[in-house]
Structures are given as structure tokens and as C-alpha cells.
Amino acid sequence: MRAVLDKRQPDLTVLLERVHKPHNFSAILRSCDAVGVLEAYAIPAKHGIPDLDEPEGLSLQGKTYNETSGSAAKWVGLHLHEDTVSAFTHLKARGFQVLAAHFSERAVDYRVADYTRPTCILLGTEKWGVSPEAAELSDGHIQIPMMGMVQSLNVSVAAAVILFEAQRQRIQAGFYEQPRLSPEHYEAVLRSWVARHERGRG
Amino acid sequence: MRAVLDKRQPDLTVLLERVHKPHNFSAILRSCDAVGVLEAYAIPAKHGIPDLDEPEGLSLQGKTYNETSGSAAKWVGLHLHEDTVSAFTHLKARGFQVLAAHFSERAVDYRVADYTRPTCILLGTEKWGVSPEAAELSDGHIQIPMMGMVQSLNVSVAAAVILFEAQRQRIQAGFYEQPRLSPEHYEAVLRSWVARHERGRG
Numbered sequence: 043m044r045a046v047l048d049k050r051q052p053d054l055t056v057l058l059e060r061v062h063k064p065h066n067f068s069a070i071l072r073s074c075d076a077v078g079v080l081e082a083y084a085i086p087a088k089h090g091i092p093d094l095d096e097p098e099g100l101s102l103q104g105k106t107y108n109e110t111s112g113s114a115a116k117w118v119g120l121h122l123h124e125d126t127v128s129a130f131t132h133l134k135a136r137g138f139q140v141l142a143a144h145f146s147e148r149a150v151d152y153r154v155a156d157y158t159r160p161t162c163i164l165l166g167t168e169k170w171g172v173s174p175e176a177a178e179l180s181d182g183h184i185q186i187p188m189m190g191m192v193q194s195l196n197v198s199v200a201a202a203v204i205l206f207e208a209q210r211q212r213i214q215a216g217f218y219e220q221p222r223l224s225p226e227h228y229e230a231v232l233r234s235w236v237a238r239h240e241r242g243r244g
Numbered sequence: 245m246r247a248v249l250d251k252r253q254p255d256l257t258v259l260l261e262r263v264h265k266p267h268n269f270s271a272i273l274r275s276c277d278a279v280g281v282l283e284a285y286a287i288p289a290k291h292g293i294p295d296l297d298e299p300e301g302l303s304l305q306g307k308t309y310n311e312t313s314g315s316a317a318k319w320v321g322l323h324l325h326e327d328t329v330s331a332f333t334h335l336k337a338r339g340f341q342v343l344a345a346h347f348s349e350r351a352v353d354y355r356v357a358d359y360t361r362p363t364c365i366l367l368g369t370e371k372w373g374v375s376p377e378a379a380e381l382s383d384g385h386i387q388i389p390m391m392g393m394v395q396s397l398n399v400s401v402a403a404a405v406i407l408f409e410a411q412r413q414r415i416q417a418g419f420y421e422q423p424r425l426s427p428e429h430y431e432a433v434l435r436s437w438v439a440r441h442e443r444g445r446g
């Protein structure tokens with residue numbers, strides 16, 4: 043556990059804006075775990091998606107989610123926010139730049155963004171994408187070059203492609219070489235992981 | 245259509261070894277389309293996965309697959325092979341290096357491989373991964389660095405991360421700047437796309 047915690051990046055995260063398919067949600071948390079994201083953020087899909095099949099949206103404590111998560115959910119802290127504004131307020135107060143994965147006039151190639159800065163990557167919902175509100179509040183828009191007939195990638199694919207570019211930049215910058223958490227934070231997370239692990243076996 | 249065909253890469257492909265979840269399968273074809281893969285290869289899941297829920301495996305002509313494919317399947321030619329050996333024989337005869345996305349002693353970081361060579365990326369089945377047979381036949385093994393608690397990525401995520409590294413290298417090498425298909429091949433594919441498009445509207 044310490045070996046993993048030594049590489050956790052408190053200043054790299056994602057904000058999932060109403061991503062509602064459990065397999066996408068859990069694939070994204072798996073990728074977060076793999077690049078060392080300490081905590082992820084989500085605005086549950088319950089509200090605000092007109093044609094959502096599941097009226098309850100993603101049940102985050104529910105069975106489907108945990109079953110498909112391949113256990114990544116245990117190791118990436120998940121914070122829920124009721125709406126876009128409150129998530130942004132929280133992230134900005136902590137000094138994150140929010141980069142929306144979103145096609146727009148402002149969008150730049152995702153490879154030119156600087157992910158060594160404290161960065162939150164915003165992903166939009168499967169069908170409708172990033173909300174106009176969130177696009178507006180974001181510090182920048184990034185896009186993955188599409189050279190085919192189809193207009194967009196699967197959301198968990200888009201998240202991963204960007205996260206592994208962030209990983210690449212952070213490997214180069216030496217960010218995985220020593221712990222990035224303060225000693226107090228480190229010990230607190232370690233205690234919670236140990237507790238979770240014990241519960242998982244109980 | 246010509247704008248897309250101008251960027252198609254006849255010498256970049258994937259081989260999906262018994263990937264059987266339709267959402268993974270279609271997310272991979274969507275990523276293939278986005279990086280300009282002309283044709284993809286698959287060994288259907290029907291045979292050889294002990295605990296497959298769907299006894300018929302992925303029905304490639306079936307509804308589920310086409311519905312979730314976001315139409316990428318229309319624009320990436322899919323070749324099916326009954327078994328691993330016949331797929332490898334076909335690919336090697338065409339001069340492809342086959343790189344297995346697979347953890348092993350031989351595996352190197354996926355970022356050091358040279359994707360400007362004619363390259364096929366081999367992906368394994370969700371639960372069991374790449375078969376020992378295919379691992380053995382591959383020219384090399386590549387792995388995406390994992391820094392978390394979970395041992396592997398979702399297969400469509402792994403495919404995309406590698407394909408977009410290939411895209412990055414091929415952008416740098418100027419591979420998307422002019423058509424890479426011979427004029428005859430180009431016209432043949434164009435005719436088949438036009439026909440498919442017409443049918444799609446009929």
C-alpha cells in the first residue's frame with residue numbers, strides 16, 4: 043500500500059459530469075487509480091439528463107457500480123457534488139485549473155496542456171457532453187484529435203487518453219519519485235485504506 | 245469521406261483476441277476510427293472462453309453490437325479469424341509486427357515501441373488476457389505503466405491509450421498529411437464506403 047501511496051497525486055483529478063453508465067464510470071476510476079489520482083469528483087447523473095434510461099441515475103453505492111469497478115473504487119476517493127457550480131467552487135478554492143474535455147472554438151490539442159499544474163479534467167455525460175455551464179466555468183478546453191468519421195470517443199476512453207498524457211508529463215517531471223502528500227495527509231489516507239482493506243476481507 | 249480516407253492508415257491495426265463485451269468492442273472500433281485504422285481484426289469470443297456468460301459469444305452481426313458501435317463499425321473494416329494462428333499467419337504475411345498488450349518479463353513500456361512501422365496491437369480478453377499462444381507468437385510485448393492498486397486497465401482503455409500513442413508518433417512522422425493508400429485501393433474503399441452510406445440511409 044505504501045508503494046502505491048508514494049505515487050498518489052493529490053493535485054491531479056477528474057470531474058465526471060453526469061457520466062451515468064456504470065461500466066464507463068468504473069473504467070474511469072480504474073484509469074485514475076493507474077495514474078495515481080488520489081481523489082475523484084462526480085456530479086451524479088440523477089438530475090439533469092432528460093432521456094436517462096435509469097430514472098435513479100447511477101446508484102453510487104449500488105451493486106452494479108461496485109461489481110464492475112474492479113475494486114478501483116476502493117482506492118480512489120470519490121467526492122459527490124450536487125451541481126456544477128458547487129464542484130467548481132470547491133476545486134477552484136483548492137487551486138485546480140479545470141480543463142474541460144470538450145469540443146469548442148476555444149479547444150486546444152490535449153497534448154499541449156500542462157498537466158504538471160494542479161489539474162482537474164472535466165468529462166461530460168455520454169450523450170450530451172459537457173454542460174454549457176461547466177464549459178463556461180472551465181479554465182480551458184482540450185480535445186483529442188479525431189481523424190475518422192465518428193465525432194467523439196467513448197467517455198472512458200477520452201478520460202484515459204488524457205490521464206495517460208498527464209502521467210507521461212508527470213513521469214518526466216519526476217512527480218512519481220517521492221511522496222507528494224504531506225506526512226499528515228499520507229498517514230490519514232493510509233489509515234483509511236487499511237481500514238477499508240480490513241473491511242473488504244471481513 | 246475523402247478527407248477521412250486521406251488519413252486512413254493501412255499499416256496500423258488491432259487484433260482483438262476474444263474481447264466479448266459489446267461496449268468494449270465498440271469503444272475500441274470507435275478509437276480505431278479516430279486514429280485512422282483502416283481495418284481491424286478479431287477472433288470471436290465464441291470459442292475458448294470457459295466462463296463466458298453469453299454462450300454464443302459476441303454476435304458480430306447482432307443488434308447489441310451495431311447499436312452500441314456509434315457507427316464506427318461502418319467505417320472500420322472488420323476481419324474475423326477463427327483462431328490465433330490463422331490471424332497471425334495473415335498479419336505476418338502482410339509484414340506487420342504484432343505487439344501484444346500484455347504483462348510479461350519481455351514487456352517494455354508502450355511508449356518506447358515504434359508505431360510508425362506496420363503495426364498490429366494485440367488485445368486480450370477481459371478476464372483472462374492474451375492467450376499464451378498469442379503471447380508466444382507476438383514480436384514484442386508492451387505494457388502501460390500501472391501505478392495504483394488495480395492490476396489492469398479496461399481493455400478498451402488500454403487499446404485507446406496505445407492507439408493514441410501510435411497516432412502521436414504518426415502525426416510527428418507526417419503520416420496523416422497525404423493519402424497512404426495506393427490509388428486503386430483508395431478508390432475501392434471509397435466505393436464500398438459510398439455503398440454502405442447509401443444503404444445506411446435506405
Ligand SMILES: C[S@@+](CC[C@H](N)C(=O)[O-])C[C@H]1O[C@@H](n2cnc3c(N)ncnc32)[C@H](O)[C@@H]1O
Pocket residue numbers: 142143144145164165166167168169170171172184185186187188193194195196197198200201
Ligand atoms: C461521448 S462524448 C459526448 C458527445 C457529445 N455528443 C458532444 O458533442 O459533446 C462524452 C464525453 O467524452 C469526452 N470526449 C469524447 N471524445 C472526446 C475528444 N475527442 N476530445 C475530448 N473529449 C472527448 C468529452 O468529455 C465528452 O463530453
Ligand SMILES: C[S@@+](CC[C@H](N)C(=O)[O-])C[C@H]1O[C@@H](n2cnc3c(N)ncnc32)[C@H](O)[C@@H]1O
Pocket residue numbers: 344345346347366367368369370371372373374386387388389390395396397398399400402403
Ligand atoms: C482486463 S485486461 C486482462 C487482465 C488479465 N487478468 C491479465 O492479467 O492479462 C484485458 C486486456 O487489456 C489489455 N491491458 C489492460 N491493462 C493493460 C496495461 N496496463 N498494459 C497493457 N495492456 C493492458 C491487455 O491486452 C489485456 O489482455
